[in-house]
Amino acid sequence: MFSFVKKPQSAALAFLIAGAVWFVVGALYGMVSAIHLVAPEFFSNIPFLVFGRERPIHVNTMLYGFTGTMLTGCGLYYLPALLRTRLYSEPLAWLSFLFWNLTVASGPLGFSFAYTQGREYNEYIWIADISLILAVVLLIYNLIMTIVQRTEQQLYVSVWYFVASFLWTAGNYPISNVVWHPSTGAMPGLIDSIFLWFWGHNLPGLLITPLATGAAYFVIPRITRTPLNSHTLSLAGFWFLVALYTHIGGHHVLQSPIPNWLKTVSVVDSIAMVVPVSIVVLNLWMTARQEGRRVWGDPAGRLVMGGIVWYLITCIQGPLQSLPYLQRVTHFNNWTVGHAHIAMLGFGGYIALGAMWHILPLVSGREIYSQRLVSLQFGLITFGLTAFFLVLTTAGLIQGSAWNNGETVYRVLPEIAPFMISRAASGIFILTGSLIGLYNLYLTLRQGRELQPVELLRAEDAS
């Protein structure tokens, strides 16, 4: 009955499909939240659809469910492929799939009824935390054993990032979720904010970033059919990432009374983040140099390269907004919401989608049902997200400047109303993009032309 769990690459495919499904779920919750910021009486007084409960469902489902799940699926394919071996244990990967998705499902199923720990990005209740940690530990074991049985001697940069993202998460997640306090998942007193934002920042930084970087390092050279620009740069980017990123969570509570030395460290290292980001972007850019037509001509490559562009924008904006004086205006308002969207959907999400479309034929043995639908998805999400970024950044500047000049939060609400309406409108494009992706994925698996073994071999060898 459960023989499917032994089929090669079945777990990778399962992660990809789950990611596409969670994208739709997350986008639906995002849409309702956006509507509630325009019209709070829309679906009023329905317990499982109040803003305070639907927002964390949206955020967590997008982070863990869409981006995290889909990129993990990609890695489960490319890690063994790059090591010229099979995944150590397919059933074990399915077990990880089960635990991981149970945690993600505890968002919509639990938060809707106030079963949450309520700390941003650490909301999952204790038992769901344990489930996620189990999934990660099993993945680590599985990946290390795959490395052990490899036939390719060299470890390609994507392998480092993929393995490391789980090694770091296995330490990060339990610390920040304070798993030794099961009932609250929190430390008492102000110090909790330091624990909280340790993961709050490392979730994008040491889980999603390495997952997405690994996938980009895999996809771009394959599409351009050129070798990686520089091994040294990849090394520098990798080590700088972990050395700097871990220190900067404090910039989320920069204006709260945490110790000054922590603020200083977080600001200095936030600025220093420009270094690893530039290295990664430069390295990939140089790899694709002279091959732009191949990258932008391939819908999957376009999504991945689009993700790199968003990465660059995000990581120029991020260090800037950690500057204390600037943060007086940019903190607590929609500026940050805009930043979070280009980081998670722009950088993580684009690369997840691009890598997924690139890898899907390799794990399913079927040609993508429609490349035009992939292009359409790219177009819809790009329009929606660009509008999001511009609208939310502008709304944030209006709020922040007004507050800083003495206007009250309540007084400024009418000023952001037109922006909240535009945001909800652009959300429709992103929701449609997610639906088209799921539709295209479904038709690929049901109706996509089956690739001949020769074609598959040629595709796999492209690296």
Next chain:
Amino acid sequence: MKMTPALLIIGALLVFWASAFIIVGIPALTMKETPSEIWRPMTAEEEAGHKLYVRNGCSYCHSLFIRINDWDIGAERIAKSGDYVGQEPAILGSERTGPDLSQEGGEHPDDWHLAHFVNPRFTSPISLMPSWEFLGPVEIRQLTAYVQALGLKAADARVARQQHWKAPAVAAYAGGLDANVEWLHSQVPEVWRRMPNPYPATEASLQRGKRIYQEFCINCHGPVGDGKGPAFRYMNPPPLNFTTLRRHLVENRYIGGIFYYQIMNGITGTGMPYFKKHLESEKIWDLANYLGVSFVGYTDANIEPRGIDASYEEPWQNRYPQPGQEGAVTGK
């Protein structure tokens, strides 16, 4: 440098855990929990409310710390680390779609909070907050207890002031419409009572006043100013019926200064909040003109005593006669 499995795994873990020790370990070892001067432990009911606050995601729209550059409610007290002792979690928040709540305790009386939780637009017409009526009376009471404790000892002082003034306000209301207005007027300092509205009640001014009325006042005082907005049935004492003011003008002439003072400062103990943080001078005077013209049928705009007209003012004749002198022309 060649990446081997050992270097990858051991190196990645070493750098990570070293950083984790610096960023989380050292603060855990060195940060001391010393209560600040406003700190006190929370009661069981306040704790229950805190849990509701956390579990229902209030922190996605409300922060719990005041920064040095803040002006809104609570801005009198910039957060100190000792304010959060023992709170688990001390949920600071990352967004202000609604105001910071770290000093919310005692800003309003309990009945205001009840109306506000049932439907935030009852008290704050343009609020984006969801209705929490579905939580039921017990949980709304717990949430109210928690919100009233925000600010701890400083909140207790404010709550005590609310309670102190609630009794005479309720008694005045029970004394009948006229006694109520007399009591309300007696709380306004003498110098404000004979102060006419210095702003001419032009069409533009009345339009601005109307907009402010709709954004701030309408759901308590009602669209026709009779005090029967949707919040009416939650408030004790209920919102003022403006139409009763007509027979209580000071010396049958003055009302502007009283309006201004009460809007600016609020009436502590009742649901009437102070608006001086939201509205600056001209907006309050425009609102006072709108209230007078729309609900009293009279405004004291521009009558004596008055000084030199402001430079922008066009010649303006007060067309609103004093009560009992209909047809007579007052002012200049």
